Amino acid sequence: MTLALFVGSLLVHELGHALAVRVLAGPGAVEEISAGSPAIFRWGLLRIGILPTWGYVRFDLSRVSPADRRLVAVAGPLASVGLAAAFGVAATMLPMDAGWRQAFHAMSAANFCLAGFNLLPIPPLDGWAILETWLHIDQKRSELLRRIGAGVVFAGSIWIALWLLSRR
Template sequence: MFGHSVKLFTLMGFEIKIDASWLLIAALIVWSLSSGYFPQVLPGLSQSAYLILSITAMLALFASLILHELAHSLVARRYGLGIGGITLFLFGGVAELVDEPKSAASEFWIAIAGPIMSFVLAGLFGLAALVAGGAGVVGILLGYLASINLVLAVFNLIPAFPLDGGRVLRAWLWQRSGDMLEATRKASGAGTVLAIGLMGLGLFSALSGGGIGGAWLVLIGFFVLNASRGAYQRLLVQDSLKGRRVAELMTPDPWTAHPDMTLADLADRVMMAHAVSFAPVVGDGAVVGYVDAQLMRTIAREEWANTTVGDVMAAVDDSCLVAPRMTAEDALNRLAQGPHRKLIVVEGRQLRGVLSLRDLMGHIAVVQALGGARTGR
């Protein structure tokens, strides 16, 4: 999910990571607290004292976010779901669920665990602030942490996907209808409404002199919009490919090249003649490599007649070879994560077909045009 995250440590079996974007929000929080909030509620301290206090508050806030996401992760693990880790990023934190919940009940308890943890933290920090007297440096700091955890819990309970409240809404809709995809569509729609509202409010605030606060609301709105729509689209893809194997969607018996064939012959007799830009290379009945148009362009055209396929072909390895029995969803993930645009389907080393992203997207488009792959979930 996050391409520039760095692992910090492992907590209760979960990797805790930070994304590069986290540095921006951390700096903004420290700046806001040290230049505005703490000087207002604790006048008379030195600038260095405000800075130390702000850094402490920021670290405690992000510790609270980790505990919020840890609650999600522990309940998800209890229900047998994989967790890719907990990552702090620009808009807070996220527990990276590898799989979707298998039932409405598990969705509900996984979703509600985070806000419950934030409410508990708000109560504990509030109680500690009362014990500390409330008016001193420690009391003010604890009071701030109580308030921010309370805000975090309440905001996350807004019934708009992908917020925790939106997941609770999805669980309720799912329980009523028995259809996870339709429940996700409706919860995602609520997320879209929230996102547009946040962006509109942020734009109004920015134009009215709200400054960075308005811009921040717009950014949050964009994040919610993309996350809600992206989650629904991912589920659509999973639903369309469910139960399908590579053998069902691949292009069987593709046009091939031989290692001794010249590039000129490959271009004329295979690629141009049959309108293909990719050819597995087969020698002695086994796949030994592949050639595509991108690779061909790296060779000067005047050299094609004197260069054989075997001289320039790309080697094959496990990243581009798949078995016919592999699930279509796993194949799509392989294409999305790897450097290859096509996968060569083999049994042993014998060629069975080629699977491209176009094959998968074409199947998904047909399924959705027919009204979706209803599976009675």
């Protein structure tokens, strides 16, 4: 159940980005919203996967200014912080058994971590999207940096997972 809640958390994060794109660029600017992989559910622009490995919102970059791209990038972590607060409040105030309370506290912490991690200035994370708008990097170099950054994030995630598993 916690896995499903975290995939839902990724979706809320990405919906934060999508809402910002819609407000700033207008209807039709969002091309795809994805949370998790591999995809097990598709509906319109939405794609949901079973594992909480990655999420993104694909949209027409030409419809937003660099300042608007920064707002779009920040909207996802803000949605994660809001969800973290909601999980924390629910765990504290709603009547539930100890297992659910523990899961909600874990989801609150996980969403705060998701927000913080995504603000790191590593491509393709949200922190990079913010930094990239000030660096004025050409499209070809930006794509190369995104691919390298994605590899670093993936390798780092695997290393952390293996380290955590080895501690048990």
